[in-house]
Amino acid sequence: MMTVNYLTAAVLIVLGLYCVISQKHLIKIVLGLGITDYGINLLIVSIGFNLGGTAPIYTLSDLMNGVSPVYFVDPIPQALTLTSIVIGACVDAMALALVIMIHRKYKTVDADEVRRLQG
Amino acid sequence: MKEFIVHFPVLAVMVLFLGAFLAEIFGFRSRIARRVILLSCVSVSAAMIFALIPAVFLRGEVLTYWMGAWEPAAGYAIGIGYEIDALGLFFALLVVTTFCLSAVYSLRYMERDRHLGHYTTLFLMLCGSVLGLVLTGDIFNLFVMVEIMTFAAVALTAFRGSSHGALEAAFKYLVIGSIGSGMTLSGIALLYLQCHTLNMAQLSAVLSGGLTPASVFALGLMTAGFGVKAFLVPFHTPAADAYTAAPSSVSMVFSGMVNKAGVYGLIRLVYTVFRAMDRESLQITLIVLGTVTMFAGVTMALAQHDFKRLLAFHSISQIGYVITAVSLGTVLGVSGGLFHAMNHTLFKGLLFLCAGAVYYAAGTTDLDRLGGLSKKMPHTTAFFLIGAFSIAGLPPFNGFASKWFIYQAAWSRAVSTGNFFYTVVTVTAVIVSVMTLASFIKVTQAVFFGQLPAQLSQVREVPLTMRIPMAVLSLGCLAGGLFYPFVSETLLAPAAKAVFTPSVYIDAMMGAGTAQAAGVTDAAAAALAVPGTWDPVLWLILLVIVLLAFFLVILTGEKTRGAVLDDGGQEDDGRYATFFGGERALPSHVSGSDLFWGFRKNWDGYFRIAQGLHSGRVNDYASYAVIGAVVLIIVIFLIFGFR
Numbered sequence: 001m002m003t004v005n006y007l008t009a010a011v012l013i014v015l016g017l018y019c020v021i022s023q024k025h026l027i028k029i030v031l032g033l034g035i036t037d038y039g040i041n042l043l044i045v046s047i048g049f050n051l052g053g054t055a056p057i058y059t060l061s062d063l064m065n066g067v068s069p070v071y072f073v074d075p076i077p078q079a080l081t082l083t084s085i086v087i088g089a090c091v092d093a094m095a096l097a098l099v100i101m102i103h104r105k106y107k108t109v110d111a112d113e114v115r116r117l118q119g
Numbered sequence: 120m121k122e123f124i125v126h127f128p129v130l131a132v133m134v135l136f137l138g139a140f141l142a143e144i145f146g147f148r149s150r151i152a153r154r155v156i157l158l159s160c161v162s163v164s165a166a167m168i169f170a171l172i173p174a175v176f177l178r179g180e181v182l183t184y185w186m187g188a189w190e191p192a193a194g195y196a197i198g199i200g201y202e203i204d205a206l207g208l209f210f211a212l213l214v215v216t217t218f219c220l221s222a223v224y225s226l227r228y229m230e231r232d233r234h235l236g237h238y239t240t241l242f243l244m245l246c247g248s249v250l251g252l253v254l255t256g257d258i259f260n261l262f263v264m265v266e267i268m269t270f271a272a273v274a275l276t277a278f279r280g281s282s283h284g285a286l287e288a289a290f291k292y293l294v295i296g297s298i299g300s301g302m303t304l305s306g307i308a309l310l311y312l313q314c315h316t317l318n319m320a321q322l323s324a325v326l327s328g329g330l331t332p333a334s335v336f337a338l339g340l341m342t343a344g345f346g347v348k349a350f351l352v353p354f355h356t357p358a359a360d361a362y363t364a365a366p367s368s369v370s371m372v373f374s375g376m377v378n379k380a381g382v383y384g385l386i387r388l389v390y391t392v393f394r395a396m397d398r399e400s401l402q403i404t405l406i407v408l409g410t411v412t413m414f415a416g417v418t419m420a421l422a423q424h425d426f427k428r429l430l431a432f433h434s435i436s437q438i439g440y441v442i443t444a445v446s447l448g449t450v451l452g453v454s455g456g457l458f459h460a461m462n463h464t465l466f467k468g469l470l471f472l473c474a475g476a477v478y479y480a481a482g483t484t485d486l487d488r489l490g491g492l493s494k495k496m497p498h499t500t501a502f503f504l505i506g507a508f509s510i511a512g513l514p515p516f517n518g519f520a521s522k523w524f525i526y527q528a529a530w531s532r533a534v535s536t537g538n539f540f541y542t543v544v545t546v547t548a549v550i551v552s553v554m555t556l557a558s559f560i561k562v563t564q565a566v567f568f569g570q571l572p573a574q575l576s577q578v579r580e581v582p583l584t585m586r587i588p589m590a591v592l593s594l595g596c597l598a599g600g601l602f603y604p605f606v607s608e609t610l611l612a613p614a615a616k617a618v619f620t621p622s623v624y625i626d627a628m629m630g631a632g633t634a635q636a637a638g639v640t641d642a643a644a645a646a647l648a649v650p651g652t653w654d655p656v657l658w659l660i661l662l663v664i665v666l667l668a669f670f671l672v673i674l675t676g677e678k679t680r681g682a683v684l685d686d687g688g689q690e691d692d693g694r695y696a697t698f699f700g701g702e703r704a705l706p707s708h709v710s711g712s713d714l715f716w717g718f719r720k721n722w723d724g725y726f727r728i729a730q731g732l733h734s735g736r737v738n739d740y741a742s743y744a745v746i747g748a749v750v751l752i753i754v755i756f757l758i759f760g761f762r
Contacts, residue, residue: 013305020294021742029737033297040301044308077311080259084304087266091297094273098290101280106287115735117284117360119422 005046012039026102026109030095037088041081048077124170128201128254129184131167131215134160135247142239150235154226157239161222161246165215168208168250175208176613181627183256191629196318202256202628205613209457210253210383212610213464216595217375218246220468220588225368227582228475232366238278242369245271249376253383256628258307258392259317261384265303265348269296272377275369276361288360291737295357298744299347306340309333320628323392323621324637330393335759338393339752342405345388346751349381351442352412353747355435356733356740359419362431367475370427371468374434379460382441386453391621394639396448400758403540404751405446410547413439417554419733421561421719422726426474426484429562430467433510436551437463443544444525447532453618454611455524461610462517462599466509469592473503476581476589477566486562491571495578500567502589507563509596511556515659517599522552601659 012035019032056075103109138160146153174180182203189198203211222242229235248267255261273296277289311317313334314325326334343354350358358378362370389395389405396402416436423429441463444456476499477492478484493500509516526545533541580586599606617624620641622634719726732739 013301017298017741017745020298021738021745024738026290026737029294029741033294036298036301040305040308043305044311047308047312074315076317077308080308080311083259083263087263087270090270091266091293094270095290095293095297098273098277098286098293101277102286102290105280111737114287114290114737117288117363117428118735119730119733 002046002049002051005042005049009039009043009046012036012042015039024111026099026111026114027096029111030092030099033095034088034092037084037091041084041088044077044084045081048074050074124174125182125184127167127170128182128203129186131164131211132247132251132254134164134167135243135250139240139243139247142236142243146236146239148236153235153239157222157226157243160243161215161219164246164250165219168211168215171203171208172212175203175205176609179205179613181617181623183628191318191321194629194633196257196316196321196629199260200256200318200320200628201254202320202624203254204624204627205617206386206457207253207383207617209461209610209614210379211250213379213461214246214249214253214376217372217464217468218242220472220591221368221372221375224371224472224475224585224588225366227584228368228479229366232279238275241271241274241278242372245275245372245377249380252380256319257317258310258319258322261319262300262303262307265380265384266300268377268380269293269300269348272296272361272373275372276365278369279364279366282364284360285364287735287737288357288364291740292357292361294737295347295354295740295744298741298748299344299354301344302340302347302748303344306337306344309337309340313337318628319387319392320625320633323394324625324629324633324639326393327637327639330395330759332756332761334393335756336752338388338395338759339755340748341388342385342755343748343751345381345384346408346747347381347744349378349385349438349442350435351381351408351438352415352435353743355412355416356743358435359428359431359733362434362471363425363428367427367471367478370431370475371471374431374471375464375468378434378438379464382438382445382460385442386445386618390618391624394621395759396446398758399448401755402446402448404754404758406443406540406544408751409439409441409443409446410544411439412436412442413551414547415439415729417551417558418722418725419729420558421554422730424486426477426486426489426562426566427471429486429558430470430474433470433555433558434463434467436555437467437510440522440525440548440551443548444528447528449528449532450615450619451524451531452528454607454615455521455528457614458524458599458603458606458611459518459521461606462509462521462596465592465595465599466506466516466518469502469506469589469596470510472585472589472592473499473506476585479581479585480578481575486565488572489566489575490569491567492575492578493567494571495575496567496580498580498586499589502586502593503567504563505593505596507559509600511559512552513556513662515597515600515662517596517603520600520603522548 016032016036016039019035020029023029023032050071050073053071053073056072099109102114106114108114138156142153142156146156171182174182184201186199191197229238244267248264248271252261252264252268255264273289273293276292277285279285310322313331314322316322316325347354362373365373413436416432416439420429420432420436423432441456441460444452444459474484476496477489480496481489481492483489505516509518512518512522526548529541529545529548533545622639622641625634625639
């Protein structure tokens with residue numbers, strides 16, 4: 001069960017990086033970064049998952065009445081994933097904004113032509 | 120007061136982030152509000168960091184701070200903690216020095232730009248994130264700070280969107296930076312999987328039980344991730360573009376503290392969290408990385424004809440020195456590396472500010488279009504010469520002192536191990552230093568001496584508020600060289616000691632006895648070796664004598680030097696007359712690209728390959744980063760075994 005998650009995460013990360021390396025279209029490069037990000041998010045959220053575990057939410061009365069929190073999924077990776085998603089969204093937004101400005105200035109979004117700084 | 124000082128680390132970070140918000144609200148229209156917010160935030164933050172010096176450096180304490188007072192329960196760190204030991208505070212001091220001077224400089228330097236409210240916001244965010252990064256004790260907080268840093272740095276790179284290449288530099292920086300952050304984040308996730316904690320002190324204690332394959336993988340990923348942030352070869356490609364395209368006050372911040380953040384992360388990771396540096400093969404891996412970085416950086420710098428791009432490649436090269444020295448794994452090596460990191464902040468900041476001053480006054484940083492500015496900008500020229508002497512490692516400036524540490528550390532390893540590899544490293548370090556000097560002779564000649572082009576005859580010296588930061592950095596360069604025993608005793612010795620005593624770091628955070636219970640042992644407390652036998656004062660006298668001799672030669676020379684060239688015309692250009700005309704040669708200006716032409720010609724093949732590799736294509740740069748990371752991870756797996 002979890003092996004599938006880890007494998008999918010690895011596949012997504014590799015696919016995303018492959019996309020960044022091989023695609024010449026700047027927007028596709030941004031998409032590649034996004035895919036890598038999703039792979040990493042999947043990896044983190046899978047780390048905290050326990051098969052059959054409950055949500056890590058207990059009210060005070062639950063705890064007082066002996067509903068013991070013995071088997072629940074780890075909440076920390078979920079918090080990490082949430083942070084990572086937010087950061088990823090910001091990065092994507094900024095990258096796309098840059099692509100728009102590059103398109104305005106260079107009249108192209110081809111990585112082979114956006115290379116005035118070299119050597 | 121004594122009680123309140125425990126809040127200083129977190130307040131120093133918060134005041135900067137608060138300022139970032141205030142600048143966006145109030146600094147949008149009002150120039151005065153913007154300046155008040157910028158200067159008050161950076162000065163308050165710097166004052167708080169400086170107030171920590173007595174406790175950490177003089178009394179040797181390790182300060183800790185748990186957010187919301189969530190202290191560890193049952194041996195588990197459940198809150199986010201800040202931990203300030205001598206290593207963290209050492210880097211924090213570099214950070215606050217850099218951003219204070221940069222803020223003062225940017226007041227006038229940026230005055231011709233628009234949207235300065237956004238500039239202030241981004242600048243304060245960048246400062247706050249790097250300061251938070253070096254003070255935090257929580258590895259996920261570290262990642263968040265890295266992300267804010269990258270984000271603000273990318274936006275600042277693109278700030279002058281109309282200037283040459285700023286947008287594409289920002290895009291490349293964002294792509295490579297995100298790959299690096301992604302690797303760091305995956306490494307942190309794997310570490311959490313293994314250790315179920317995010318606190319660096321607790322991680323260090325848990326990892327002393329031995330490294331599983333997942334933690335080895337995490338080490339590889341995070342080493343590569345921080346390598347990207349420190350701009351080591353082959354991850355250095357966005358640095359050259361970003362430093363060139365960003366405004367100079369930002370370039371100074373980049374080379375003064377953003378790449379230091381990567382260096383800090385790397386040191387913290389391999390020395391404190393994983394304590395993996397007792398493996399000589401890992402040391403050698405990082406030394407190879409550092410040596411390649413310093414060599415590739417300096418040779419690429421020789422081929423540049425833009426002032427700031429040249430400085431950018433030198434910045435990469437000097438970080439190579441730092442990484443090489445720090446990876447030597449000896450007290451002398453680590454203190455030399457930290458000393459060089461400090462000096463690099465001072466002299467490279469100074470040089471970037473000089474480049475900014477030249478841009479402010481002359482409107483270009485192209486070496487082939489500049490010349491003879493020493494007559495128009497005498498103060499900037501003097502500051503530049505101090506910076507150039509420092510980076511080239513001329514005595515008595517600070518660059519010489521730290522490079523001497525590094526040569527000595529590498530050479531003593533060569534002697535003690537008998538391994539030829541360390542000899543090669545030492546010789547490379549010396550050769551790179553010579554090439555740095557050659558490169559700066561070229562810049563000095565091309566920008567400040569020689570003939571003044573006619574279109575630059577109206578250039579004037581830059582305003583006072585731009586000269587003050589340069590003067591402060593120049594004094595720092597001189598003081599670091601002349602008073603290095605003092606620097607070494609008060610700053611470097613405690614910081615190096617903090618690197619080699621992870622148990623102190625763990626105990627301060629998790630309670631006394633944790634390190635012992637986890638079986639963490641410190642390396643044998645080696646006294647800081649006496650750094651060489653050179654006397655800075657003697658070297659200073661020698662330098663003065665040599666300079667006097669030069670002045671004598673110049674004063675007795677012909678008086679026709681320094682005339683303004685009439686046009687930049689083709690036929691009458693004096694510099695070709697020497698070679699083709701056969702007439703009396705006029706004093707002619709040798710431009711930046713012409714100096715060392717012969718040297719470059721001999722290495723033509725190498726330069727063609729190296730410049731071809733810096734193709735400007737974002738795909739190529741991304742593939743270097745990915746291939747570099749994969750190779751690094753494989754090497755680290757080979758070192759620690761797959762078990």
